Amino acid sequence: MSLTKPPQAQGGSAEPADLRRRPPGARTALRAAGLLAALAVLIAVLVLSVGVGAKQLAPAEVWHGLTDPASGSYTVVHEMRLPRTLLGLLAGTALGLAGGVMQALTRNPLADPGLLGINAGASAAVVSAGTFLGIATFDGYVWFALAGTAAVAALVYAVGGGRGATPARLALAGSALNATLYSYVSALMLLDTGALEKMRFWTVGSLAGAQASTVLKVLPFIATGLLLALALARPLNAMALGDDSARALGARPELVRAAAITAVTLLCGAATAACGPIVFVGLMVPHFVRALTGPDLRWLFPYCAVLAPVLLLGADVLGRVLGRPGELQAGIVTAVLGGPFFLWFARRGKVARA
Secondary structure, eight states, rough: SSSSSGGHHHHHSSOHHHTSSSSSSHHHHHHHHHHHHHHHHHHHHHHHHHHHHSEEEEEEEEHHHHHTTTTTTHHIIIIHHHHHHHHHHHHHHHHEEEEEHHHHHHTTTOOTTTTTTHHHHHHHHHHHHHHOOOSSSSSHHHHHHHHHHHHHHHHHHHHHHHHGOEEEEEHHHHHHHHHHHHHHHHHHHHHHHHHHHHHGGGGGOOOOOHHHHHHHHHHHHHOOOOOOOHHHHHHHHHTOOOOOHHHTTTTHHHHHHHHHHHHHHHHHHHHHHHHHHOOOOHHHHHHHHHHHHOHHHHHHHHHHHHHHHHHHHHHHHHHHHTTTTTOOOOOHHHHHHHHHHHHHHHHHHHHHHO
């Protein structure tokens, strides 16, 4: 059996027709070229994120702001935009990969950290830590975010039916937990004005206020989750054929599921702790990538890791430009972009056929 063409049970479409018509070597070369092109787009968006913002700066000012501490633009570029860009890169990679892993694990085309309540679990844990324990720093509440993410991921998977879960049951379980947890978060913030003031921007999902220290602290969690997710591509490919076939191919389904939940916990927990709950990135990007690469996770995961930060940073830049002299939070922009995509996808009827 070939692992390069898993069945549609993963929640994605079959391999694109133009790829199927090509010999294997040509398909690999085409996918590699596409990945290089995606990297080029990512680099362009990174440059755009550093160079464009609510305050207009000439290219020369941006360069001096990066290299010259005595420059008048140093604070804006080096201490505000650069950490913000790096955090968007890490958080986008984390959310895109988490969405891809969740869709592959659950075989649910609607699997997304936001839609299935994973981000809500992290948010509820962080707000609880701030309200009841007075924890207000990343060092303190990142562990609560990871615990909340893990608990809700396991709960959604169990309530949705475990190995026998269907897309509809997972979506219902996730939606119910999502609504319950966000109601809890809203209640805490309304009862505690201090928590409301500290968390009202965070709960929207934003890259504003990013600091170099936050980037350095979130990096180990996301890097570990990234490596684990990429290592799971081949065994998750095998599991798309069914547990029995996966075992025959050398995979251990129980261990793979536990590792996948661990990867999602690290990626979503760290990203949510740093940026707040940002929705739809993990839903939109894997679907777009699957149309380019087919369902082979060995290519889908790297593409998601590259293109998801393009979406998040692009949304952040768009929010800075449209909201001048203030800004729109990146979470608002991704929600505005993701809502129509979700409705379009649902109307196509893929959920019923997955």
